[in-house]
Amino acid sequence: MNKISSKYNLILRDEIIRLLINSGVVEESFTALEDIHNNVLDESLLDYEFNSGVNGITEKLYEVDDMFLAVYYRLLKDLYHNHFKFDFYFQDTPTIRVHCPNTKNQNHYPRYHTDMQYGHPPEEINLWMSLTKNNNSGFSVVDIDDSTDWIREYNWDWDEFTKQAINSKAFNDMGDDLSDEVESSIDSIYTFEVQCIHSNQVRTEDSRVSVDFRINPVDKFVDGYVGSGRMNAEFKPGGKFGYYKKSIKELEADWL
Secondary structure (H helix, E strand, O other): OEEEEOOHHHHHHHHHHHHHHHOOOOOOOOOOHHHHHHOOOOHHHHOEEOOOOEEHHHHHOOOOOHHHHHHHHHHHHHHHHHHHOOOEEEEOOOEEEEEOOOOOOHHHOOOOEOHHHHOOOOOOEEEEEEOOOOOOOOEEEOOHHHHHHHHHOOOOOHHHHHHHHHHOHHHHHHHHHHOEEOOOOOOEEEEEEOOOOEEEOOOOOOOEEEEEEEEEEHHHOOOOOEOOOOOOOEOOEOOOOOEOOOOHHHHHHHHO
C-alpha cells in the first residue's frame, strides 16, 4: 500500500456536505461529517441493508452533480501529472461511503473481500481516501502477498470465498489477524492493488465518510470484464457503471 499526500480530501469533504444538504439529509447549518449520525433528518437512513452493507445516506450520494465531478476530475489530473505518470482509464463516478456507529445490521462487517471476486479486472489500482477526522479509520487491508496466499487456499474459487466471508466468523477473524488498519488521515490518498483483500470495520463512536475509486492503466487494459454485482458494471471506457468514456490524458486534451 502506498500513501499520497492530498489537498483534495478537504475539498471533497465540503462537496459531500453540500450534496447532503441539497438532498435533504441534513439541515443547511450542518458541518461535521463525523457527527452525521446525530444530525440526519431521517434516522432510517442510518440503517445498513444487510446484504450490501450500504446505508440510506450512502444511497443518497449515488447521484452526484457536475460541481462534484469537476473536483474529481481535478484530482485525477493531479494524480496523472504528479504521481502515476501514465495514462489511465478511471471509474466514471467515485464511490462515496458513509459508515455510522451503532446502526441496524452493522454486523454485516467485517466482511473481507477483494474486488476481483466481484468481477473487477486484475489490472486495476484501488484508491481510498477519508474525508473525516477520526481516531481510527476502520478500514483494514491485507497486503498483496498474504492476500494471494489466502485466496490460493480456496483455489481462486470466488463463490466459496464469498460464502465464507458472509457466513464464517473464523474467516473474518483471520482477515483481522492478517490485515493492517489504514491510517486515519484527512490529507492522504491510499493506493493498493485490486487483489488486496480488505474490509470495513464496525464503527462504535463516530461516523466515517470516505471516497474510493479505481483506475486502470491504458497500456495494460484488457476488455471483457463485467461486475458480478447487482449493477453488472462494464469495466471499459464508456461501459455501463464502469469507466469514463475517455482516459485521463484524453479528457485533459479536451480542456486545452
